[in-house]
Amino acid sequence: MESLCQLCGHAYLTSPTLGCRLMRPSTKFLWKVIRNNPDLEFFQLPEDRPDLVLFNRFEHLDHDYGIVVEPSELPEDPYPFAAVDDQSAKVRGSCSTYHERIPVTELVADRSLEEVEQRFGRNRLVVVASQSMRNAALVPLSSMDVEAELNLSQFVLLERIGRSRFHGEITVGVQGLGVLKEPPKNLYYLRKKLLEYRLITKQGFCMRGSNGKNCQGRLYHLPRFFREFRPKYEVMIEQAVEITARPAQIPKVAKMSEFQRFIKWEMVPHRLIYPDAPRSEWIVKNTGQERSCRVYRLLDPKVSVREALEEADDENDPDGDGT
Numbered sequence: 001m002e003s004l005c006q007l008c009g010h011a012y013l014t015s016p017t018l019g020c021r022l023m024r025p026s027t028k029f030l031w032k033v034i035r036n037n038p039d040l041e042f043f044q045l046p047e048d049r050p051d052l053v054l055f056n057r058f059e060h061l062d063h064d065y066g067i068v069v070e071p072s073e074l075p076e077d078p079y080p081f082a083a084v085d086d087q088s089a090k091v092r093g094s095c096s097t098y099h100e101r102i103p104v105t106e107l108v109a110d111r112s113l114e115e116v117e118q119r120f121g122r123n124r125l126v127v128v129a130s131q132s133m134r135n136a137a138l139v140p141l142s143s144m145d146v147e148a149e150l151n152l153s154q155f156v157l158l159e160r161i162g163r164s165r166f167h168g169e170i171t172v173g174v175q176g177l178g179v180l181k182e183p184p185k186n187l188y189y190l191r192k193k194l195l196e197y198r199l200i201t202k203q204g205f206c207m208r209g210s211n212g213k214n215c216q217g218r219l220y221h222l223p224r225f226f227r228e229f230r231p232k233y234e235v236m237i238e239q240a241v242e243i244t245a246r247p248a249q250i251p252k253v254a255k256m257s258e259f260q261r262f263i264k265w266e267m268v269p270h271r272l273i274y275p276d277a278p279r280s281e282w283i284v285k286n287t288g289q290e291r292s293c294r295v296y297r298l299l300d301p302k303v304s305v306r307e308a309l310e311e312a313d314d315e316n317d318p319d320g321d322g323t
Contacts, residue, residue, distance in 0.1 A: 027113065028112075028113045031112075031113040031116070034127060035108060035109055035111075036109060039129060039130040039132070039133040040127050040128065040129055040130070040133075041103065041105045041127070041128045041130070042103070042104050042105045042107075042108050042125060042126070042127055042128070043101040043102060043103055043104060043125075043126050043128060044101065044102045044104050044120055044124055044125060044126075045097055045100070045101055045123075045124045045125075045126060046097060046100045046101070047124070048121060048123040048124050049078065049123040049124070049126075050076050050078070050123070051123065052078055053075035053076075053078075055074070055075045056167065057070075057167065057170075057207075058167070058229070061232075062208060064232075065231060065232055065233040065236075065253070065256070066230075066231040066232020066233060066234075066235070067206045067207060067208055067214065067231045067232070067233060068205075068206075068207040068208070068231075069207070069208045070173050070174065070207055070208065070209050070210050071210070072210050074174060074175055077175055077179070079094065079096075079160075079163060080096040081094050081096070081156070081160070081179050081180055081181070082094055082095060082096040082098070083152060083153075083156050084098045085152045086098070090131060091131055092131070092152055092155055092156075093131075093134065093155065093156060093159050094156045094159060094160065101126070104120075104125070108120075108125070134159070135147050137162065138158050138159060138162045138199070138222065139158075139199060140199075140223070140224075143197060143198070143199065146197045146199070150193075153180075153182065153186070153190055154190050154193055154194060156180070157177070157180065157187075157190050157191065157194065158194055158199055158200065160177065160180065161194075161200055161220045161221065161222060162222050162225075164221070164225075165225050166221070166225050166227055168219045168220055168221040168225070168227070168229075169219070169220050169221075170205055170207065170217055170218065170219050170220075171187075171205070171217040171218045171220075172205070172207055172209070172215045172216075172217035173207055173209065173215075173217075174210070176217070177220075191218075191220070198223070199222070199223075200220045200221065200222060200223070201220065201221050201222075201223055201226045202218055202219070202220055203218070203219050203228065203229065204216070204217075204218065204219070204309060204310060205217045205218055205219035205229065206231055206233070233253055233256060233258065233259075234258075234305065234306070234309065236253040237253060237256075237258060237259050237262065237305050238305045238306075240253060240254065240259065240262075240263060241262055241263070241298060241303065241305060244263055244296055244297075244298040245298055245301050254296070258309065261308065261309075262298065262299055262300070262303055262305065262308065263296050263297065263298055263299065264296070264297050264299060265294050265295060265296045265297070266294075266295055266297070267292040267293070267294055267295075268292065268293055268295050269282075269290050269291075269292060269293075270282040270290055270291040270292065270293050271290065272293075273293050273295065274293075
């Protein structure tokens with residue numbers, strides 16, 4: 001369910017070139033296309049929706065480690081979660097105003113964009129796709145028979161992930177999948193079923209919360225919106241593994257616990273590393289003791305950083321299968 005303002009905003013996110021055109025007066029063309037589409041209905045909301053804020057979490061990064069940093073203040077969720085299962089109308093999904101909205105399709109079908117905006121404004125009139133159109137947007141044609149097997153909880157989760165488009169939905173953070181109010185174990189099995197049906201994709205995700213602590217989670221997309229996100233620290237760890245395989249200096253990422261899964265360090269006598277060093281080099285003048293060197297040791301030269309990190313994350317799953 002999108003207002004005209006939100007529809008144009010999401011068009012911009014999906015295709016910036018098209019979106020820029022839609023943000024200008026040529027929105028009239030969009031209105032002519034959608035107002036007579038038999039798979040679309042129009043409703044008036046009881047009150048205006050807030051303006052759509054184009055929030056992109058990937059614009060908020062820790063520049064040292066490349067992980068997402070959750071802002072202390074987030075824009076209001078444009079789609080408050082409220083599950084709907086109207087069997088009489090054969091409609092299901094999530095809509096917080098489903099029982100309050102008023103159908104106005106017949107009132108707007110022959111009106112111009114200016115007339116509609118004058119009567120309803122840009123944030124009170126919403127366009128709603130039919131259930132069949134929404135199903136087709138979420139489920140590939142080759143898997144349409146699967147849609148009927150999804151229960152309500154599975155479907156609204158799929159819908160939530162689909163609405164996120166290229167940004168994807170995360171399992172951590174204030175506006176993560178926790179807004180569905182499902183117990184973590186239930187949510188795990190819901191995601192597992194969607195993964196089994198190959199309706200969604202999964203990748204690891206690390207974010208620094210507003211409390212300053214790092215948290216590990218998952219990032220989910222519909223397959224057609226999939227974008228790989230690799231935090232800088234993961235790339236740095238891979239580079240450090242390669243560097244350590246060839247003696248060299250270790251970057252500051254060595255302080256991270258994830259790094260220490262692959263590389264350990266210890267203090268050893270200076271002459272153990274430099275047996276031919278002169279006395280003036282290995283002795284500490286004030287104490288007369290031998291200097292120590294910090295030595296980094298790669299635990300497994302053949303390790304795959306990505307696979308090892310995923311396996312470590314999977315250990316926290318109830319069934320240990322990384323869902």
